[in-house]
Amino acid sequence: MDVVAVIDFETTGLSPAQGDRATEIAAVILENGKVVDRYQSLMNAGVGIPSFIEELTGISNAMIRQAPTATVVMREVSDFVSDIPLVAHNASFDCKFWDAEVARINLTRRQEFACSLLLSRRLLPLAPSHKLGALVEYANLPLAGRAHRALADAEMAASLLTHLADELRSRYGIRQVTHELLRKIQGIPKAKVEQVLAKHQQSQ
């Protein structure tokens, strides 16, 4: 598979348009099914964390007060991933926070996101749930730490992505799993996935 950077944000809520901000980010570089590098940091965006989010993530206001600023962290993580294609679980969420946070430091995203949630709905349609934790359990993948912390979730999403790439190889004979192919697959209507991937296999 292409080298990709799997990222995960923890935030104060669901919508940067409603004033929510990032509190933690992690990025892992995935190369040939192995995590070869990691970045993780809490960040202080100068906003309070609601109590139910503190309970959900374990990230407290006290922890954030001691963290480097969002400006510093977003510069570092942008440098870390460079122009490597990005992946996240429910990427529409992480993409909107990524774009909002880098816009604050006058940067622009240089690459596309692929989404392990959309891919899982197509490649693991029988999973009882497509939440990240439920998919990790369904596919017998290793737990990486406390759920709802950025590095653990990024590591588990990376494991899931590797599993999905293995499925593409074993079930459809796809030899070269590229980020571009993942983006194509996640956009196939669910009812046509089998048909399109079978055709792709024949055209290789």
Next chain:
DNA sequence: TGCCAGGCCCTCTTTAGGGCCTT
């Protein structure tokens, strides 16, 4: 004043509604 995310995906759909997923 009152409201407050948004995209995907299914279905008893398309002049719509509701569950899933992310924090």
